[in-house]
Every structure is written in C-alpha cells, then in structure tokens.
Amino acid sequence: MAKRTLRSSKWTPASVALVAVMLAVSFFYLYPFLWPVFSSFKTSNEMYTSGFSLWPHHWTAENYERAWTTANFSRYLINSIFYSTASTAITVVSAALAGYTLARYTFPGSRTMSLLILAFLFMPTATSILPIFDLIQTIGLLNSIWGIVLVLTSGVGFSTLLFRGYFAAIPQELFDAAAIDGAGFLRTFRLIFPLAKPIIATTAILGFTSSWQEYFVPLIFTLGNPELRTVSVGLRAFTQQYSVDLSGFAAAVTLSVIPIVLVFIFFQRYFIEGLAGAVKD
C-alpha cells in the first residue's frame, strides 16, 4: 500500500500549481515549529526586532549554552528521556503479553478484563489523578523517578486493546501449524511474537510521544522536587522566571524536540502499518 501511494505520476501544469500552493501552505503551517529553531540562533536583541522574519542576521550558539546551564535544562532533558523510555518499555511489554493472551485464549476472567479495559478507556484523567497522587504518596514513591514512571503507564489499557486487535487478526492457520509441529504454549508465543513488530512500533511511538507530551502528571508529581521536572514543566518554570530570555527559551525548545524526532524517524516505517493491522478484525 505504502509503495503504491508513494508512486508519483507525471508533472502536469495542474500538479505544478498544486505543489506550489502546498509549499506555500506548508511554510505557514510549519512557521510556529520553525520559529523556535531559527530564533535559537538569533541574539537576544534581534528577537524583539525581527517581527515575522525567521532568518537570523548574526548566527550565534550562545543561547544553547545558556539554556543548557542556567535553565538546568540538561537535567530536565535526561529526566524526560528516562521517564518516557521507562514508561514506554513497561507499557509495551505488559500490553503485548496481556494483548496476546486476551486475543487468543478464553479463560476465567478474560471477558471481565476486556470489558473493564473498554469501560475505563473513556475515563477522563481528572477523575483519577488525585487518588493516584495519594497512592504514590502512600507507597513512598512521591518525589521519586519511579513514581512518575509508573503514573505515566496509564495508557496501558489502550495499548493492550491495540495488541489484542493485532493478535486476533493473525490467521489461525499459523497457530494450527505450530500445534501440528508440537509447539506448546511458550513455543507458540515465541513463534508468533516476531510478527507483532509493526504494532510494537506503533504502541512504542504512541506511548513515547504521549509520555513526552504529558504535562499535567509531571507538573503535579514534581511540585515537591524541582530536580525531577520534565522538559515541559521545567521550561514553564523557566519562562515564568526569565520571561525576557526569549532566545534562551527558543534554544531549549529546539533541544527538547530532537530526541522525539529521532524516535519518530526510527520507528515510523512500521507505524501506520501497525495501526491498520490492529483494527482489521
């Protein structure tokens, strides 16, 4: 599918016009994204005089130095990367295992489990955030990195549904073949699991981006310890404290986008395929 849609036809006057229009739209569409990237190379003074123009007159890297040290940004970046990676790993592993069993086996409790996941899929964050805060406090993980990691796994229900859908769509013949070869439960699982690569990539991207994007949870869970802040919570504190350092802010924003762009580039070829596979049945 991907290959077919990527095939281009011949250039015609109409297609040239369309591309021109789309390029213009793209510029304005991407402007708010490009603004911090280009602004991060401007001097502080230029920030206030450049108006709509993106291109810096005098390129400078000073802003990055300032963002990295004064804003304590290196710390926040490490925190964010750790929270997102750890919570994504926990989410994907537990969702994959649960999704596989729920898709292929009926056992006492399996129906209840599936129904619960569906029912709670639509529960707004507001409803659960205070008891989660209290729970983390009670088990002594408030103001610790693991508390935040655990809370960030809240998307595990949705990921499990995606895995369940994907595994349910795998043809029965493959399981029959494994059974004829005398494969038991674990061997069958080991044979089938590699087929799940696209959905692993999909849930990993969704999990990583949603953890990386999360603001409400890290805001609340770092109220007592600024050292644990994520990039977005730290940046917010930075803008409130040094509201005049626009170019330093721009540099910090640019740095914060790099890790996630890398993750996206790494996983994207599986991404759409996996999502489509999960809802096929």
Added chain:
Amino acid sequence: MANRIHGRRRRFGKTAAGTPLRTSDLGYIYLMILPFALLFLAFTVWPLVRTVQFSLHDFDGIGTLGDSPNVGLDNYRKVLGDPLFGKAYLNTWLFTIGQTLIKLPLSFLLALLLTRSWLKWPTFFRTVFFLPWLMPASIVAMVFYYLLSPSDGAINNLLSTLHLVDEPVDFLRSGPIAFATIAVISTWQIMGQYVIFWMAALQLVPQNLLDAAEVDGANSRQRMWHVILPLVRPMAVIITALGLIWSLGIFDWIQILTSGGPGTDTYVINYYVYEMAFAQARPQFGTSSAAAFIFGVTVLLIYALVGKLVGRAQLKRKEYGV
C-alpha cells in the same frame, strides 16, 4: 461423565481455535497478564474507587483518609452549588465539541490528500504535517504565547505588515475568543496524530475495490460515499472517541495560555480540579474529587448514550437495507 469433562474444560478455558487449555498453560496465561493487571488495577480501576471515597470526606490529601471527617454528600452539594464548576463543566464540553468538529474532518481530508497517488513529494508533505505533533502541547502553548503577543508577537507583526488589522489583536482577550484560538492552535499541534490514524483507516480500504467501483462507472464522490466511508467507519468510531477524550482532558493549553482567565472565563474541569486540590491554602481533595467524579460519570453516561444511539441507527440502516 462426558458432561463432567466438558464442564472441566470450560472452567480451564480454551484457545481461539476452541481446543481446551492445559493447567500449566493457564498458569502461563495468568503470569503473562499479571504485569498489565497490576498496572491497570492500581492506576485505573482502584483510583475510581478512591475518588468516590475521597469525595465523601473533608480530605486535605496530606494526612490519611481515615483521620479526615466523613462529610457525606457535602462535597457534592458544594460543587453543584459552585457557579465556577458549572462554568468549567460547560466550557469543557463546548470546547470539546468545537475542537472535535474542526480537527476530525480537517485531519481526514488531509489524510486523503496525503495518500493520493497523484500527490508529488508525498513523504515531504507528510513530514510537514506530522512535525508539529512531535512538539509537546505545553511547549507549543508557550511558543504561541510569544507568537500571539499583542505587543511584539510575530503573528500580529505579519497581520499589521499586510494591513489586515489596524491595531494588534489580543487573541486571548475574552472567553470565547481564547477558546477559539486554543481550539485552532491545539488542532494544529495534534493534527499529525489524527492524520496518521486516518491514514491507517484508509489502508483498510482495498485498492481493488476502488478500482472495481471505478470500472463500474462510480465517480469519485460515489466512491467516497459508498466505498471509502463505510469501510472506514469502524476506525472512525475509535478515532472520534479518542479525539473526544483528548479534548475533555484539556489542561496544559489553559494553564499556560490563560490560567483560566480573563477572570474565570476559560476555566475547564481539569483546571478546576487542579486549582481545588493544589492551589488552595488548604488542599481540598474532597471537593476536587467530587467535581472529578461528577464529570467522569457524566462523560461515561454520554458515551454510553451516544454508543447506544449509534448502534440503533446502524440497526435501522440494516433494516432498511441501506
């Protein structure tokens, strides 16, 4: 005898093919589901139970719940009597409906455009429309805070250079205008994710079906209404549900761009819950939980109702053979 064996098989469970499970397999199954079950019960199911408990106490979130006085339904009375809660509740739904009506059709059309075979440089244009999604919403909100600034923001600068406005526009000056602004820029930020969802949905439409319809003389509008849309519908329901949940949970945009203001005109539920619990001299977890519970329950009820209506409409369509 046969009956007893059958009964035992049912109790042990079975595979998707219907063959019975061995006891050891059942052990593996429960072992595999355990990590998920622990996370899910601890951070999704249990919190709902606790929300109800909290809402019945005068609880400050610092001591233990047992030490705080049981106040019955007082917190519910307090919340329902608070005009600010009503405002936040209404604002949340209005924003959700407005934003969903913008983002879902727009992202669907964009996904259609980006999957057309005649589109030049598809990879480039796809990347363009995905990129904003990779910047966290809270950070985008901070960027827009500067871009929208009436004094020296780039957007006002462009508008006045092009002589589209005489004096700078304050995009956050009142409740409705601030919500409209936030609906547009939050749609911009999240667009890439929905485009990806729709592209996945469009993958489920087999090309040979479209080719066959074309051979049968269906024009592009007929192919859209009679081939693409019906096949995309199951996924569309999921995408819509996700879209609604996302908008109902709006917090970062409000906290960063307006802090609920001007006045209290852009209060939303999450902001109300947050302010009640964390920005008071004495944290009011009880009242905050009552607000959260009322909101959660009404959301679930509305979902159930809409689900039922959709289901009934589909039955009707089947009856009429449409």
